[in-house]
Structures are given as C-alpha cells and as structure tokens.
Amino acid sequence: xxxxxIQGLQIRYGDVEVIPQLDLDVQPGEFLVLLGPSGCxxxxxxxxxxGLNAISGGRIDIGGQDMTHAEPSARGVGMVFQSYALYxxxxxxxxxxxxxxxxxxxxxxIAERVAKAAAMLQLEALxxxxxxxxxxGQRQRVAIGRALVxxxxxxxxxxxxxxxxxxxxxxLRRELKLLHxxxxxxxxxxxxxxxxxxxxxxxxxxxxxxxxxxxGTPAQVYDTPATRHVAAFVGSPTINxxxxxxxxxxxxxxxxxxxxxxxxxxxxxxxxxPEDLIxxxxxxxxxxxxxxxxxxxxxxxxxxxxxxxxxALLPGPAQVGLGDGVRFGLxxxxxxxxxxxxxxxxxxxxxxxxxxxx
Ligand SMILES: Nc1ncnc2c1ncn2[C@@H]1O[C@H](COP(=O)(O)OP(=O)(O)OP(=O)(O)O)[C@@H](O)[C@H]1O
Ligand SMILES: [Mg+2]
Numbered sequence: 483x484x485x486x487x488i489q490g491l492q493i494r495y496g497d498v499e500v501i502p503q504l505d506l507d508v509q510p511g512e513f514l515v516l517l518g519p520s521g522c523x524x525x526x527x528x529x530x531x532x533g534l535n536a537i538s539g540g541r542i543d544i545g546g547q548d549m550t551h552a553e554p555s556a557r558g559v560g561m562v563f564q565s566y567a568l569y570x571x572x573x574x575x576x577x578x579x580x581x582x583x584x585x586x587x588x589x590x591x592i593a594e595r596v597a598k599a600a601a602m603l604q605l606e607a608l609x610x611x612x613x614x615x616x617x618x619g620q621r622q623r624v625a626i627g628r629a630l631v632x633x634x635x636x637x638x639x640x641x642x643x644x645x646x647x648x649x650x651x652x653x654l655r656r657e658l659k660l661l662h663x664x665x666x667x668x669x670x671x672x673x674x675x676x677x678x679x680x681x682x683x684x685x686x687x688x689x690x691x692x693x694x695x696x697x698g699t700p701a702q703v704y705d706t707p708a709t710r711h712v713a714a715f716v717g718s719p720t721i722n723x724x725x726x727x728x729x730x731x732x733x734x735x736x737x738x739x740x741x742x743x744x745x746x747x748x749x750x751x752x753x754x755x756p757e758d759l760i761x762x763x764x765x766x767x768x769x770x771x772x773x774x775x776x777x778x779x780x781x782x783x784x785x786x787x788x789x790x791x792x793x794a795l796l797p798g799p800a801q802v803g804l805g806d807g808v809r810f811g812l813x814x815x816x817x818x819x820x821x822x823x824x825x826x827x828x829x830x831x832x833x834x835x836x837x838x839x840x
Pocket of ligand 2: 524525526640
C-alpha cells in the first residue's frame with residue numbers, strides 16, 4: 483500500500499493554467515475519487531501522478547519516494563484509461579501479459595500473474611479470444627486486468643466505465659469495489675458520474691477549474707457541501723437553489739419569504755435537496771404541478787410556486803397530476819446556505835465542523 487502525496491502541483495500549457503496550485507494527500511489503501519465537470523483537470527492530475535505529462539511546479543511523492551521527475555515505469559503505478567487501448571491482434575492472455583513481457587519477466591511468472599488477474603476479473607474462459615470477440619464490459623475488464631498484473635501499489639483509473647451501458651456500468655462498479663476490498667491497494671479514480679463517486683469512494687475530491695473545492699467522505703460532501711458548486715454538482719436531480727437576501731432572520735427572494743436562523747446578509751443562496759422538500763397538506767407554500775417523472779420506486783415532482791420552479795423527490799407513485807395544486811414547505815433542519823463567494827454559511831445550530839474545505 484502506498485501513500486501519494488502531492489504538494490504545490492502546478493500545470494500550465496502555454497498561457498493556460500490548468501492546475502494553478504494543488505495539494506493532495508492520498509492515504510495508503512484509500513479509494514479516492516476525483517469528481518468534477520468536464521475540463522476541470524481530473525485527467526491532467528491523474529496523468530501527472532502517472533508521469534505522463536510535464537508539470538510546471540510542485541512535488542509528487544509515491545510510497546515515500548520523490549517521484550516528481552521519475553519515468554512512468556519507475557513509479558509503481560498502474561493506469562487504466564477511458565478507451566481500453568487493447569492490442570487487437572493479441573489474445574486476452576497476451577494482452578494481459580504484455581506489460582510484464584515488456585518488463586522482461588520470465589514466462590512462468592507471467593503465466594502465474596495472468597492467471598491470477600483473469601480469475602479475479604472472471605476472464606478465465608476468454609483468455610484465447612481477441613478483443614474484437616469481446617463485449618465492451620469484457621474489454622474493459624481486460625484493460626483493468628492489464629493494470630492489475632503489474633501488482634502496482636497504486637492504481638490510477640480514468641473514467642474506466644464511461645463507455646459502458648448503464649447496467650454493465652453498475653455491475654463493474656460493484657466488481658471494482660469488491661476488488662479493492664480484496665487488494666487493498668491505493669486507488670485514484672476519475673469520474674464525472676456522482677453516483678460512481680458516492681458508491682466507490684472512501685473520500686471524494688470535488689474539483690472545479692483546476693482547484694479542489696472540497697475533500698470529504700461521500701456523506702460529508704453530500705450532507706455538508708462546502709461550496710455552492712459542490713452542492714450543485716453532487717446530487718441528482720440537482721439541489722434547488724434560490725438567490726435572495728436575509729433581514730431579521732427572514733430569507734427573502736421574489737415570491738418567497740422564509741424564516742432562517744442566520745445573520746443579516748445582502749446576498750445569500752438557499753439550497754434544498756429534492757428529497758428534503760416537504761410536499762404535504764397544510765404546508766405554507768402554494769404551488770402547481772408542472773411535470774411528473776415516475777422513477778419506479780420514487781417519483782419527481784416539478785412544482786411551480788413561490789416565484790420559481792422546485793424539484794421534489796418523493797417515495798412511491800405520484801398521487802397528483804399535471805396542473806394539480808400542492809402545498810409545500812422547506813425543511814428547517816436540512817437547509818443549506820451559501821454566501822456571495824459561494825462558500826457555505828453555517829446556519830444557527832449547524833455544526834460548523836463537518837464541512838472539510840480544501
Ligand atoms: N496538452 C494540452 N494543451 C493545452 N491544454 C490542455 C492540454 N491538455 C489538457 N488541456 C486543458 O486542460 C483542461 C483540463 O483538461 P482535463 O483533460 O484534465 O479535463 P478533465 O477534467 O479530465 O475533463 P473530462 O471530464 O472532459 O475528461 C482543459 O481545459 C483542457 O483543454
Ligand atoms: Mg478526463
């Protein structure tokens with residue numbers, strides 16, 4: 483198990499600052515997920531750990547050794563890319579053994595490692611096939627296997643499941659989690675899929691424009707988002723956000739006034755997750771159903787009311803239809819507030835501690 487310690491990392495391409503300044507400490511055996519929108523620098527960060535791109539400044543230690551300028555092959559990391567990049571003319575067996583042959587390993591030892599990885603990834607029956615004779619999920623397993631055979635202490639995975647359909651994706655996601663439980667190596671996993679991040683991570687790093695916005699457990703990031711960006715990026719459907727102001731412990735926005743235990747603020751954004759919105763008779767706000775989206779065990783209700791559109795996630799099938807009137811309210815204990823700089827503003831009674839800001 484290896485620790486990955488990044489200090490003051492800077493990456494510039496010409497005038498473009500992709501990563502202005504980044505510190506990150508990945509614990510041995512951790513499943514760390516880098517989450518963020520397209521173009522925020524996730525792959526760039528991963529590639530710099532693998533030694534695949536030039537860095538402009540900073541230091542990267544892997545397993546207690548300074549690897550800032552080490553060759554990729556000397557870093558003790560395995561990498562799985564988004565596109566499987568298998569050799570089409572080689573069998574699964576030879577694809578798996580390829581990195582070991584390149585490293586000059588003896589044949590019997592290669593066979594042993596390949597057999598072990600194939601067993602772990604349920605590829606045993608497919609060893610003599612070529613990539614063209616495999617499904618997408620099977621190909622992706624081979625790509626993961628090729629990173630595993632090197633028995634690297636650190637595995638870097640760049641959106642390894644994004645080419646797969648939803649069902650296969652969920653299946654391989656669970657396999658990866660089991661694999662990690664078995665191997666206990668350090669994994670750094672890039673995704674922009676927040677379900678993947680929530681289900682796999684021991685800790686999530688939420689990135690935005692080359693910077694870290696928050697590092698925390700999935701629960702910390704979801705329940706106590708440190709910034710408006712994190713709140714909006716993590717959670718599906720997206721959190722309801724209302725821009726307004728506060729005077730005399732009252733939040734005010736066009737069409738909405740709501741008690742809020744926080745000091746006066748000329749600008750404040752209030753956030754309510756769809757599953758926290760209260761839809762029930764007797765609630766203070768009046769709305770009209772604009773759209774119903776059944777999800778099987780739950781449904782989404784889009785409500786027009788109090789000056790905007792709200793999304794509510796409710797259990798079971800919908801009891802109301804298009805155009806129906808509903809009463810709704812905001813949950814006193816489950817509100818999020820963000821200042822004009824985007825940072826979380828603690829409400830009275832809220833523990834300030836859980837939000838881990840990078
Ligand atoms: N070689 C390069 N030269 C110039 N700019 C680059 C280079 N590589 C990446 N970039 C820029 O760096 C930024 C981050 O790219 P990166 O590939 O790390 O994003 P990402 O978070 O992995 O996005 P995605 O989710 O789309 O894969 C982008 O704006 C990209 O255009
Ligand atoms: Mg990328």
